Amino acid sequence: MNITMNDDFDLKKIAESGQCFRWEPLGRESWRIPFRDHCLRAARIGESTFELDCGEEEYERIWRGYFALDENYAAIRARIEERADPYLYRAAEIGRGIRILRQDLWETLVSFIISQNRNIPAIRRSVDLLCRSAGERRTDRAGEEYFSFPGPAAVAALSDGELKGCALGYRCEYVRAAAEHAVAGGLELSSFDGVSDEEAIEKLMRIRGVGLKVASCTVLFALHRLNVFPVDTRIRKALGLEYPDGFPDERYAPYRGVYQQYMFALGPPSRTRS
DNA sequence: AGGCAGGCTTTTA
DNA sequence: TAAAAGCCTGCC
Numbered sequence: 001m002n003i004t005m006n007d008d009f010d011l012k013k014i015a016e017s018g019q020c021f022r023w024e025p026l027g028r029e030s031w032r033i034p035f036r037d038h039c040l041r042a043a044r045i046g047e048s049t050f051e052l053d054c055g056e057e058e059y060e061r062i063w064r065g066y067f068a069l070d071e072n073y074a075a076i077r078a079r080i081e082e083r084a085d086p087y088l089y090r091a092a093e094i095g096r097g098i099r100i101l102r103q104d105l106w107e108t109l110v111s112f113i114i115s116q117n118r119n120i121p122a123i124r125r126s127v128d129l130l131c132r133s134a135g136e137r138r139t140d141r142a143g144e145e146y147f148s149f150p151g152p153a154a155v156a157a158l159s160d161g162e163l164k165g166c167a168l169g170y171r172c173e174y175v176r177a178a179a180e181h182a183v184a185g186g187l188e189l190s191s192f193d194g195v196s197d198e199e200a201i202e203k204l205m206r207i208r209g210v211g212l213k214v215a216s217c218t219v220l221f222a223l224h225r226l227n228v229f230p231v232d233t234r235i236r237k238a239l240g241l242e243y244p245d246g247f248p249d250e251r252y253a254p255y256r257g258v259y260q261q262y263m264f265a266l267g268p269p270s271r272t273r274s
Numbered sequence: 275a276g277g278c279a280g281g282c283t284t285t286t287a
Numbered sequence: 288t289a290a291a292a293g294c295c296t297g298c299c
Contacts, residue, residue: 018292019292112292112293113293113294115291115292115293116291116292116293116294117290117291117292117293117294118291118292118293119290119291119292120291120292122291123291123292170294170295171293171294174294208294208295209293209294209295210294211293211294211295212293212294213292213293213294214292214293214294217292230292231292232291232292232293233290233291233292233293234291234292235292264292268290268291
């Protein structure tokens with residue numbers, strides 16, 4: 001089926017935004033997008049027109065929520081005043097088209113545990129190795145092969161050697177701790193119902209190897225708490241340079257996480273010095 | 275109590 | 288060689 005999307009929706013920017021590590025480029029404007037037990041091939045075929053290799057029913061049931069197409073990003077960007085905050089305005093222009101996805105909780109948690117102290121290409125590589133080691137070999141609707149993201153039990157069943165083979169380094173024990181936590185039922189989505197953002201972050205931080213940054217990314221990208229503002233090295237530098245008195249939290253609530261993502265999209269500070 | 279230094283695996287630039 | 292979407296431990 002085809003869809004037209006007039007609000008922000010740039011697949012390339014989302015694919016490179018650093019929130020998902022498993023979108024696979026199939027062409028210049030086309031990606032394979034795995035999510036839980038589903039897999040979508042999506043391509044931009046016109047200015048605001050996209051071809052999805054699924055039907056209406058699956059689109060409504062799975063993908064509309066995954067892409068969070070109900071949110072109005074033009075309105076979220078419009079809250080930034082160019083004169084009052086030229087830095088964030090520029091970041092939002094660069095990042096225009098990015099949406100915060102609703103990703104799988106377990107996959108997001110593991111992906112961001114893996115992300116610590118590494119750059120994005122290295123994260124992708126380890127996630128891919130993990131999928132090949134413990135995931136299932138599957139074919140998408142075009143008949144092409146891909147690997148699913150392994151569930152907690154499959155990861156927990158890996159030997160130390162197999163986990164180490166995913167180039168996880170010292171994060172091996174963290175990934176294993178997360179798998180055991182999930183197998184024990186600690187990642188049920190329902191257990192986060194009615195839980196505040198701060199409490200959700202605290203719950204995840206009880207897992208060994210999950211600190212404030214990893215927990216924040218997981219809550220933002222999987223629980224879709226758009227006001228959560230992860231601070232990594234890149235954002236920390238940007239905050240120091242652009243917001244010496246602190247980021248104006250009240251002004252940008254309840255979408256601080258979206259603005260953080262625009263700031264991240266600007267790239268490393270060294271590349272953005274004017 | 276809360277902050278800070280050092281160490282940790284491996285890849286990337 | 289430094290830095291990378293950090294976290295843990297030990298020390299003060």
